[in-house]
Amino acid sequence: MGAAGSSALLLLSLLLCSFLLDFSLAFSLKNCTVVYLDANANDVDVDCSSRHLAVIPDDIPRNARILELSENGIMRISKVDLRGLSKLETLQLHSNVISLMDDGAFIDLTELVNLTIANNELTKLTDKMFQGLSGLIHLNLNINQIFFISARAFEPLISIRIIQLAANQLQKIANIIPALTLKTLVSLDLSYNGLLSFQSDNEPLNASNLMSLDLSLNPLTKFSLKKDIFPHLQDLSFEECLENMEWDVANKTFLRNLTRLSIRGTNFSLSTYKAMFRTTGRLQELDLSLMQTWIEDGLVDIACQRLSLRTLVITTTEIESVDDVLLKSCSGLSEVNFTSNAFVRMSKHAFRSTKILRILSLKNNKLSKLSLALQALPMLEYLDLSENIISELDCLDFRDLTRLKSLNLMSNRISVLQGCVFEKLKDLEDLNIGENEVIAFAGAFTLPYFGKLKLLNLHNNHLDELQQGAFSSLSSLRDLDLGTDKDFAVELGAFNGLDDLESLTVSLFQYYRELFSGLPSVKNLRVFFIFSTPPGTFQPYNISLFSNLVNLTTLTVKGVELYHDFIKADVLSGLKSLERLMTENFFTNPLHPDTFKYTPRLRSLQIIYSNLLQLSPEVFWPLTNLEELDLSNNNLRSLDFLAEAKLSALKFLKLSENEVSIINETIFQSLPALTYLDLSENLLTCECSNSGFVRWATSNNQTQVANGYRYICAFPVSQRGERLLDFDVRSCWMDVSFLCFVSIAALILLVLLSSFIHHFLRFHLIYAYYLFLAFLYDNKRRKGDVGCQYDAFISYNVCDEAWVYEVLVPELEGQQGWKLCLHHRDFEPGRPIIQNITDAIYSSRKTICVISRHYLQSEWCSREIQTASYRLFDEHRDVLILLFVEDVPAHRLTAYHRMRSVVKRRSYLRQSRAGETGRGQQRAVEEGWGQSRPVEGNRGQ
Ligand SMILES: *[C@@H]1O[C@H](CO)[C@@H](O)[C@H](O)[C@H]1NC(C)=O
Ligand SMILES: *[C@@H]1O[C@H](CO)[C@@H](O)[C@H](O)[C@H]1NC(C)=O
Ligand SMILES: *[C@@H]1O[C@H](CO)[C@@H](O)[C@H](O)[C@H]1NC(C)=O
Ligand SMILES: *[C@@H]1O[C@H](CO)[C@@H](O)[C@H](O)[C@H]1NC(C)=O
Ligand SMILES: CC(=O)N[C@H]1CO[C@H](CO)[C@@H](O)[C@@H]1O
Numbered sequence: 001m002g003a004a005g006s007s008a009l010l011l012l013s014l015l016l017c018s019f020l021l022d023f024s025l026a027f028s029l030k031n032c033t034v035v036y037l038d039a040n041a042n043d044v045d046v047d048c049s050s051r052h053l054a055v056i057p058d059d060i061p062r063n064a065r066i067l068e069l070s071e072n073g074i075m076r077i078s079k080v081d082l083r084g085l086s087k088l089e090t091l092q093l094h095s096n097v098i099s100l101m102d103d104g105a106f107i108d109l110t111e112l113v114n115l116t117i118a119n120n121e122l123t124k125l126t127d128k129m130f131q132g133l134s135g136l137i138h139l140n141l142n143i144n145q146i147f148f149i150s151a152r153a154f155e156p157l158i159s160i161r162i163i164q165l166a167a168n169q170l171q172k173i174a175n176i177i178p179a180l181t182l183k184t185l186v187s188l189d190l191s192y193n194g195l196l197s198f199q200s201d202n203e204p205l206n207a208s209n210l211m212s213l214d215l216s217l218n219p220l221t222k223f224s225l226k227k228d229i230f231p232h233l234q235d236l237s238f239e240e241c242l243e244n245m246e247w248d249v250a251n252k253t254f255l256r257n258l259t260r261l262s263i264r265g266t267n268f269s270l271s272t273y274k275a276m277f278r279t280t281g282r283l284q285e286l287d288l289s290l291m292q293t294w295i296e297d298g299l300v301d302i303a304c305q306r307l308s309l310r311t312l313v314i315t316t317t318e319i320e321s322v323d324d325v326l327l328k329s330c331s332g333l334s335e336v337n338f339t340s341n342a343f344v345r346m347s348k349h350a351f352r353s354t355k356i357l358r359i360l361s362l363k364n365n366k367l368s369k370l371s372l373a374l375q376a377l378p379m380l381e382y383l384d385l386s387e388n389i390i391s392e393l394d395c396l397d398f399r400d401l402t403r404l405k406s407l408n409l410m411s412n413r414i415s416v417l418q419g420c421v422f423e424k425l426k427d428l429e430d431l432n433i434g435e436n437e438v439i440a441f442a443g444a445f446t447l448p449y450f451g452k453l454k455l456l457n458l459h460n461n462h463l464d465e466l467q468q469g470a471f472s473s474l475s476s477l478r479d480l481d482l483g484t485d486k487d488f489a490v491e492l493g494a495f496n497g498l499d500d501l502e503s504l505t506v507s508l509f510q511y512y513r514e515l516f517s518g519l520p521s522v523k524n525l526r527v528f529f530i531f532s533t534p535p536g537t538f539q540p541y542n543i544s545l546f547s548n549l550v551n552l553t554t555l556t557v558k559g560v561e562l563y564h565d566f567i568k569a570d571v572l573s574g575l576k577s578l579e580r581l582m583t584e585n586f587f588t589n590p591l592h593p594d595t596f597k598y599t600p601r602l603r604s605l606q607i608i609y610s611n612l613l614q615l616s617p618e619v620f621w622p623l624t625n626l627e628e629l630d631l632s633n634n635n636l637r638s639l640d641f642l643a644e645a646k647l648s649a650l651k652f653l654k655l656s657e658n659e660v661s662i663i664n665e666t667i668f669q670s671l672p673a674l675t676y677l678d679l680s681e682n683l684l685t686c687e688c689s690n691s692g693f694v695r696w697a698t699s700n701n702q703t704q705v706a707n708g709y710r711y712i713c714a715f716p717v718s719q720r721g722e723r724l725l726d727f728d729v730r731s732c733w734m735d736v737s738f739l740c741f742v743s744i745a746a747l748i749l750l751v752l753l754s755s756f757i758h759h760f761l762r763f764h765l766i767y768a769y770y771l772f773l774a775f776l777y778d779n780k781r782r783k784g785d786v787g788c789q790y791d792a793f794i795s796y797n798v799c800d801e802a803w804v805y806e807v808l809v810p811e812l813e814g815q816q817g818w819k820l821c822l823h824h825r826d827f828e829p830g831r832p833i834i835q836n837i838t839d840a841i842y843s844s845r846k847t848i849c850v851i852s853r854h855y856l857q858s859e860w861c862s863r864e865i866q867t868a869s870y871r872l873f874d875e876h877r878d879v880l881i882l883l884f885v886e887d888v889p890a891h892r893l894t895a896y897h898r899m900r901s902v903v904k905r906r907s908y909l910r911q912s913r914a915g916e917t918g919r920g921q922q923r924a925v926e927e928g929w930g931q932s933r934p935v936e937g938n939r940g941q
Helices: 002-022 172-181 269-281 292-296 301-308 374-376 638-645 665-670 688-699 728-762 761-783 798-816 832-843 853-857 859-874 899-905
Strands: 046-047 066-069 090-092 114-116 138-140 162-164 188-189 197-199 212-214 220-226 235-237 244-247 260-262 285-287 312-314 335-337 360-361 382-385 406-408 429-431 455-457 480-482 503-508 524-529 554-559 580-584 604-608 628-630 650-655 676-678 704-705 790-795 844-849 882-884 908-910 923-924
Touching: 002 859, 172 188, 244 269, 269 301, 292 301, 301 312, 360 455, 554 650, 604 688, 688 728, 728 761, 761 832, 790 798, 790 832, 798 844, 798 853, 832 844, 832 859, 844 859
Parallel strands: 046 066, 066 090, 090 114, 114 138, 138 162, 162 188, 188 212, 197 220, 212 235, 220 244, 235 260, 260 285, 285 312, 312 335, 335 360, 360 382, 382 406, 406 429, 429 455, 455 480, 480 503, 503 524, 524 554, 554 580, 580 604, 604 628, 628 650, 650 676, 676 704, 790 844, 844 882, 882 908
Antiparallel strands: none
């Protein structure tokens, strides 16, 4: 293995390590939230409002349709800020400090319909500012400091219909020509600017398509039309223009389409008003609010004489009474809005002339009793008497209002409802008696008057009790509100007869078994449980409270000072259609595992403020369709129950305001559909125990961790106040990177070491290898217990054969009487040579190597010397005798012969003079780690 291999490995490990630390696939946005939308999953609504942003974040999803950036500190919209947001339909930028918008900043926003840059610091609108906004319909530029609009600024807005420029600094009509000339524009708001006059005389204006023009709150002194430039204008406002304005409309037909004029709070001269009324003959709606003096001076009368008025609005005055003359000339009125005046009384004939009045609002006045005035309104359909001080209703009050459809008595002081009051209201559909002091309604709703009543609001009254059949005549009722915080008793059967009821809100101060029987159509039920002591009367019932509501789809229950013990495991039994359940302080810890067994269709579940502390996964097993789960405010410490909860359809999970500190990110593997997760306001720990979650939150590409970048660390104390997702998980990966480092380092060392060994100690290794082989072989042999057959095996090269046969063999075999093993004589034919060699060596007591240059070159000879050497080590027997017949230089002792160390510490023989036969062999025994080397030992030659 070389350098290339090691660097490849190094690269691999580096890749692996960096992969573990990759954050590039972020899905959760840094500063924004993709709003979870239940019904319309198509819309991608990105909310970045109120986040102290100074610039538009760069991680807005490209498929965003709604982008809310309001209430930040954005100063500028640059060319690149909104690049690529080609799906955007609504862009909200109000309440920033934008003073600069680059040319072409909106160039990609071709789908944009609604753009709001209100409440910023724009001063000029320049030519290329709105380039690209070809689909824009509504542009809101209210509350800026715009004083200049360049001639072609609005040119790209070829679809524009509404422009709002209220509260700017436009002074001259010339400033607004670019808007007035837009062919598609139908509504223009120029209120609260500095316009001193509105004159068409010298301006290059042609007929516009404008239908609504608001010039309120300008210091106008002149309104002059010399040309027919507003043939379609329907709605014109001069509210609170406080200067005396001259009205100069040259031809009565110019404002022929004008139907609504607001001069509320103005203080023009009588002649101006008269001139106005003269040229707006088709007017239908007039707003004279905030004009008490003018009204007292008879302006209503003048208006009604001149105009074909249908709607009169007089609000926000101190007028105390409606006298006989106020509406004297207004016989055409069908709608009167008298909201927020100071009416104490109305004269009996106040409405004598307005015979065809259909809509009357007397909301927020000071009426204490209804006057006979109302009896003159046979056509009245809508009557608003809310926010007065009416305490009593007389049987005659509504006697003639036989057409009344909607009666609003909310926020009065009514304490008793007599049946006769409503006797003639046979068409009544909507009755609101909320926020009164009704103690009893004395059978009012059992009388057969209310055949058409659809909506009855009785919330926040002082009812004592609801008797059986209290609403028995309300068979058409769809919506009933009985919510209150004042204790009252409900008899069983109280809701009998409400066959069509779809929506019911009720406060309960006792537990009632079967209370909701006889409500077959209810789809939406809101219950407030208010009882703090054990009601005593209940004991385990077979039938639970809701069991009759088989069509209920939405249930909202809120416990207020609730005594929880009645909530049994089967509290939801019978609710087989239930899809949405919202509970607050209702369930308690522990939640019974069977709680949701009865509600298999549940899609949305909220259990908040219930101190659940912990949950077991089994609770959720029946909820296979659950898509939304809100468990906020429950002091939950752990989310581990989610791992086994089998919530495979869950998309939305809210767990805010709990006490979760460590989140095991693997639980999200068991929530395969999860797209939205909110963990705001928990006690999150910024330690390595959460590093897995942090990494998951920042890198997973399915689940948005809503507001994740705002989560604050609660622990450890040193990190308190830091942001969780800013927590540097790399410091945790320190362990891993350290491991990586160590393993890489070890690897490199190994590589280096092996090249080193290969280079310098190769032969020792090979030697060790053979030693091992020999060991194995020896073991085998030992078992066979082969004794020594020969005294010596002579290892030699054929070139030295002559010497061996002429000198060595005769000497040893002849003279000494040794039994020698010679390969040409004693090797068994047919066996592998290596086998023969090994056998020969192992069956001889000694191995004599006749070393010459030829010997060293021969492969077989080196095998022989090797094998003999192994035996030396293996058996610790000195079997090797090296017989040097020639002077061999050191460098020739290459390859295996480098085992000089072996030679060194063992004995060897040297023939003093080559060819000098018969001289006997000196035995130069050098024991131990002798210094003399065999070659050096040859010196004497
Ligand atoms: C634009 O947005 C505003 C504020 O949300 C809304 O009132 C208005 O109706 C929208 N206009 C259009 C054309 O969608
Ligand atoms: C304006 O009035 C004319 C005739 O008076 C009518 O034809 C036209 O439809 C009206 N336009 C609008 C937008 O109401
Ligand atoms: C008003 O204008 C109409 C047509 O727009 C014209 O027929 C009529 O003569 C004009 N009246 C006056 C007084 O100029
Ligand atoms: C009456 O006027 C008030 C104030 O302008 C307004 O809020 C209210 O909606 C109007 N009521 C009716 C019934 O039009
Ligand atoms: C414009 C922008 O991206 N602002 C902030 C978004 O959130 C990150 C992390 O919390 C901040 O560092 C940015 O300044």
